[in-house]
Amino acid sequence: MALTDSELEHAVAELDAVTVTQVRAAIRSPDFNGKIGAPTLKDPASLLPLATAFSVHPISGIAVGAVAVGQSGQLYLGANLEFIGMPLHATLHAEQSAVLNAWMHEEKEVVSLYVSEMPCGHCRQFLRELTNIKSVPIHTHGKSHRLEALLPYAFGETRPQGHGLLDSRPFSLDAAQGLPNILERRAINAAQRSYTPYSQSPEGFTLECLDGRVFSGRAAECAAFNPSVPSVLVALNQRNLSSSRKVTITHATQAKLATSTNSPLAFARAIIRTLSKAPVKVVQMEAK
Numbered sequence: 207m208a209l210t211d212s213e214l215e216h217a218v219a220e221l222d223a224v225t226v227t228q229v230r231a232a233i234r235s236p237d238f239n240g241k242i243g244a245p246t247l248k249d250p251a252s253l254l255p256l257a258t259a260f261s262v263h264p265i266s267g268i269a270v271g272a273v274a275v276g277q278s279g280q281l282y283l284g285a286n287l288e289f290i291g292m293p294l295h296a297t298l299h300a301e302q303s304a305v306l307n308a309w310m311h312e313e314k315e316v317v318s319l320y321v322s323e324m325p326c327g328h329c330r331q332f333l334r335e336l337t338n339i340k341s342v343p344i345h346t347h348g349k350s351h352r353l354e355a356l357l358p359y360a361f362g363e364t365r366p367q368g369h370g371l372l373d374s375r376p377f378s379l380d381a382a383q384g385l386p387n388i389l390e391r392r393a394i395n396a397a398q399r400s401y402t403p404y405s406q407s408p409e410g411f412t413l414e415c416l417d418g419r420v421f422s423g424r425a426a427e428c429a430a431f432n433p434s435v436p437s438v439l440v441a442l443n444q445r446n447l448s449s450s451r452k453v454t455i456t457h458a459t460q461a462k463l464a465t466s467t468n469s470p471l472a473f474a475r476a477i478i479r480t481l482s483k484a485p486v487k488v489v490q491m492e493a494k
Contacts, residue, residue, distance in 0.1 A: 207233065207234055207236075207449055208260070208447075208448060208449045208451060209233055209259055210484070213259050214229075214230065214233055214234075214259070215258070215413070216255070217229075217256040217258075217259045218230065218255075218256065218304045219255075219280070219486065220252060220255070221247075221252055221253075221256045221342075222246075225246060225247050225252075225323075226242075228242075228243070228246070229242060229253075229256065230447075232483060233256075233322050233449075235422065235448065235449065236449050238309075238315075238420030238448055238449040239444070239448050239449075240260075240282060240284075240307045240311075240423055240447030240448060241280055241281070241282055241283075241307070241311055242256075242280070242281040242283065242314045243279075243281070245282055247281070249346075250273045250275055250281055250318070250320050251273070251320045251344050251345055251347075253273045253281060253320075254271045254272075254273060254320060254321075254322045255271070255324065255494075256271070256283065257271030257272055257273050257283040257284055257285055257300070257322070258270065258271030258285060258300075258322055259271070259333045259467075260272075260283060260285035260446060260447055260451070261285040261286050261287075261300070262285070262286070262288055262366070262446060263286055263288050263298075264288055264290050265288045265290065265297075266286075266288060266292070267320050268286070268323075269285070269286070270285065270286045270299070270300040270305035270321070270322055270323050270330050271283070271284065271285050271300055271321075271322045272284035272285070272319065272321045272322070272468065273302040273319070273320040274303050274304035274306060274307065274308045274313075274316045274318075274319050274320075274321075274322060275307050275317050275318045276308045276311070276313035276315070276316060276317070277313060277314055277315040277316075277317055278313060278402075279367060280308075280311070280313070280428040281306060282304050282305075282307040282308040282313070283307065283447055284301065284303030284305070284306075284307055284443075284447070285300050285303055285414070285446070285447070286298065286299055286300045286303065287303060287439075287442065287443060287446055289477055289480050289481075290480060291480045292476065292477055292480060295345060296308065296425045296437065296439070296473075296477060297430065297445055298328065298334075298439050298442075299325075299328060299329045300321060300322070300323075300329075300335065301312050301319065301321055301329040301330055302331070302426075302433070302435060303443050303447070304319065304403055305332075305333070305336070305371070305372075306318070306373075306426060306435060306440050306443055307370050307443065307444065307447055308372070309371060309401075309426070310422070310423070310424075310440065310444055310450045311332030313372060314372050314373050315336075315337075315338050315372060315373070316336060316338075316342060316372065317338075317342065318342060318343050318344075318345065319342060319344045319345065320346070321332075321344065321345070321346045322345050322346070323346070325344065325346070325356065325386050328432070328433050329359070329429060329433070330353060330356050330357040330360075331357065331361060331429070331430045331433050332428050332433040332435075333353055334353065334360050334361075334362060334365070334428070334429065335365055335371040335426070335427075335428055335429070336362070336365070336370050336371055336372060337364075337365045337366065337367050337368070337369065337370030337371075337372070337373060337403070338370075339353050339364070340353070340354060340364070341351070341481075344356065347431065352374045355412070357359050361429055362429030363429075363431065364379070364491025365403075368369070369403065371401045371426055372402075374401050374403070375445070376398045376399050377397070377398045377399075377400060377408045378398065378493060378494040379394055379398050379461075379463070379491045379492070379493060379494060380394065380407065380491065380492065380494050381394060381487070381489055381491060382464045382490040382491055382492040383490065386489055388485075389412045389414060389420070389459040390412075390420050390430050390459055390461065390487075390489040391456055392410075392420060392422055392459075393410040393411055393414045393422070393459045393460065393461035393464065393489060394410060394461045394489065394491055395410065395422070395436075396411065396412065396423060396424040396437065396441075396461070397409050397424055397425075397437070397461045397463075397491060398410070398411030398424075398460075399424050400424040400425040400426075400437070401424070401425065401426045401427055402425050402427050403427060404427050404428075404429065404431070404434075404464075405427060405467050405468055406465050406467070407462075407463050407466040407468055408424070408425060408463060408491075409424070409436070409437045409459075409460065409461060409462045409463065409466070409470050410422065410423065410424050410437050411423045411424075411437035411438045411440070411441045411458070411459065411460055411461070411474065412441065412458070412459045413442070413445055413455050413457070413458055414455070414456055414457040414458075415445065415450045415453040415454060415455055415456060416453050416454040416455075416456050417450055418445075419444070419448070419450045421441045421442075421444040421445045421448070421450075422441055423436075423437040423441030423442070423443070423493040424437050424440060425440075425470070426440060436473055436474065437460070437470065437474075438458075438460070438470065438473065438474040438477055438478065439477070442477070442481075446479065448483055454482060455478065455482035455484050456482075456484055457472045457482060457484055457487075458478050458484050458485070458486045458487065459486070459489060459490045460474050460480070460486055460487070460488050460489070461488075461491055462488065462489075462490060462491065463490075463491050463492070464490040464491065465492075471486070471488060474486050
């Protein structure tokens with residue numbers, strides 16, 4: 207199960223009875239994947255304790271949760287994710303986590319965002335990659351904000367429709383040599399949906415856990431570079447927001463462009479090493 211019984215009961219303590227039943231059923235499902243369908247929920251902010259329960263914060267000691275509301279009406283959880291033994295920049299912030307979770311479920315827009323703490327500058331800049339960010343309310347501590355007010359002097363241009371994080375066009379990629387196996391194919395498929403407008407270096411990642419579940423990730427870049435998220439971290443985020451979050455990783459595969467201007471491999475191997483003894487295999491890609 208994604209959370210222990212005590213963690214779950216604490217997280218849903220303030221919810222109405224109908225929503226508690228829905229959330230319990232979702233979280234206790236062996237296929238839980240970080241998405242909550244709660245049509246009766248009036249205030250998504252009430253799910254912030256649930257999102258925060260997924261936080262992994264061994265360095266900062268600070269748990270942050272986020273809930274992204276997708277265009278579909280589905281609710282996507284997010285939480286900060288830290289790694290002992292890795293540089294601080296390896297951390298995934300809760301706002302990034304929730305938005306990337308929505309992205310990996312193929313949402314084309316996030317229509318509102320709820321966060322348990324005020325977004326930091328890192329996250330504010332990352333959110334600029336959403337084409338509709340000017341119309342997205344960001345709710346925290348009972349107040350609603352617009353990104354323009356939170357980041358009045360942002361770096362970079364606003365992304366045009368069809369060219370942002372959630373709605374960019376896919377790459378056409380395949381293995382550079384040979385016939386890829388199942389995990390390699392899934393990593394390549396993930397890479398094709400990368401959002402890499404600044405480096406033009408798409409990459410994908412797959413994790414297989416001991417229970418047989420597979421989690422994919424793809425690169426998500428930011429104009430300011432440092433808030434960019436490599437595919438391995440996106441895959442680890444999906445695992446952390448699932449019922450397999452504490453299940454051993456048995457296989458890991460990185461798909462990278464043979465002509466890439468930057469290499470995600472060293473970072474991927476280092477971060478996987480903090481969690482598992484599984485080697486990171488590599489499949490080289492080329493444009494079709």
